[in-house]
Amino acid sequence: MSDYGFDTQQIHAGARPDPATGSRQTPIYQTTGYVFRDADHAAALFNLQEVGFIYSRLTNPTVAVLQERIATLEGGAGAVCCSSGHAAQVMALFPLMMPGCNVVVSTRLYGGTVTQMTQMIKRFGWSAKFVDFDDEGAIRDAIDDDTRAIFCEGIANPGGYITDLDAVGRIAQDAGLPLIVDNTTATPYLCRPIEHGATLVVHSTTKYLTGNGTVTGGCVVDSGTFDWSASDKFPSLSAPEPAYHGLKFHETFGNMAFTFHGIAVGLRDLGMTMNPQAAHYTLMGTETLSLRMERHCANAMKVAQWLESHPAVARVTYAGLPSSPYAERAQRICPKGASGLFTFELKGGYDACMKLIDSVELFSHVANLGDARSLIIHSASTTHRQLDENQQRAAGAAPEMVRLSIGLEDADDLIRDLDQALAKAAG
Template structure:
């Protein structure tokens, strides 16, 4: 399918063709571990990266391939790699870029699991993060050192919903010859395409809005094809000969899809966080309705935010869709169709009120996820951000009074009624 086609058309058709054997119109679930080679020479060419093709489902699978092509088309990238989860996507990207002792700079306003992964788990690889303020691009510049290999941000920050000035931070990355990695989970390409604003790599938790139904785990890496991996010696996995592939240089051989290839044949191959064909199928099905769902999510979320800001028990509402929100100008620039479905608000009663509120909801589901068709709620300080110290919680926008909503696509009057009855109990 052509990238010039409309978003809605690409969401349904990109990467997919009727099955050549059976004529099946829906992409089949290729539930197999491995694939038969034509002959010895064919097998050798596949293993040596002289030909593209299927070897083993840990590395690639035809159902997965359709998902990858579709997401790449929606994001405007050159190639993509689907993996088991959003965390797996982040792991494989940094595995391709980092060596022991290296650093990267990340926004401090991130999903709590990413803060934990970057600040703790990555230390086992001797990879180190420096934190910066997404509202202050200069703070990223100050944090860059000799061993810095990348900058990482979220397009719309989780949990607070702040819309980040991608172009300003991209300019910092470009001045220092660093790739900019953007987690676009909260926005999806329907609302924002980071590649159009200077991103070099885009990652998603497909588990969230892309799949959209809370039934399948998955992640994806999108190679935007914009970074010159051979411009310096910083990225040897892409710019130096690979011993395991008879001296092949990935960037020299694969050009603007080299990062996606590296994540597949060096990361996914050996670290192994493969996506199942069934999950790839479920996520593909969800993506077909992405534009319809995201617009309804945004419309409902704006109505809910407008209602909450006038409620006597609510101290504040942080939603970029509100005209007086400090992130509203960035929303109009980067996400003009809407500010997404996830935002936070503060209860005047603090921590205890937050706990009582989430326990009093009936329509909302209290769980650690976002991006479902159903409305979801969580009190981050007692759950997703509990592992952080209090000052880290506040810095991440998840202080003790904060409640995070992921507004679903139900009737908005029913959503507001449920919020009101729960607020009455606090």
């Protein structure tokens, strides 16, 4: 559907009337298995000689529609959906890494991702090198012979920092490495990282893509542009695969190699499957993505401007503000808006943050983002609590900062709620 506009794609991509019933909305195919036509058909499916449905750990018709839709919206060749955003990050790294390999990552990441990169991946024998992605020289210096990928968030959680994807994409290309971009906060409506040099795009579909705080999910989108056979760094994709009688994924599937590997090996062995009901909720969410993101951005700008002028507020990190050091970058990377996520610093410090959160009435104190409802949280004591203070500050989650995820309510109502809560926090 590349000839259609975004608003059309977000409704129609991947979806066709159900062949059995004519249902216009994609049904929830709540099944674990699928009947094969005959023994030869089953053998061909298991040998990757034919595309089809085998078992819902691998493929499911409802999930398949969502995969095609997200790939279309991101401008990718294919996509693999999975159980959560964290699962998507592991799924993205799994075909690239081997014991002893490392990934160069931004310091500005969601706290759970920092923990994943510092602790969990060690159990696979992998490691991560944390770098300030505003320092292009430091990124280049961190890359060595064992580096297999570069990872960042397009709009970083929690502070809304904008990564210069064009610059990082050039570094990745020069090094012959895939760039993985978490596009959860921006969504493909505000930013399409593949157009800025990304090889892979990951999402927590839990957030803006679903948009209603009902189900968790993740997705990995492959650009289909990376040459996995250009070096010997990615044997999972370029070398013979023992489990499939020596099949070479890149040689066999071309620009769909990563996607097929993600399903045939990643989901098969890791089992991080998205359930069809979650896919259904997310499909319904994507149908209004552009409308919602426009409101999220407009509301966030209005609230951020008001907070910037409040006497109790030391600073606001929203990249959409003209005063932001990332305002020019936001216009270049996310020209339609800087999303609905940002932090602000209270002059009263940690204690004032706690009082503020306990005093809001309309905002919900929730460890999520991208909901239709406006959410508030103190990242340093919750989502980034496992980090030390230096890591928290590097990630944009200092103890004196409060994170807001601005929803779809009337912006004036949100401002009134923050105004009364700030007055109570000031004592």
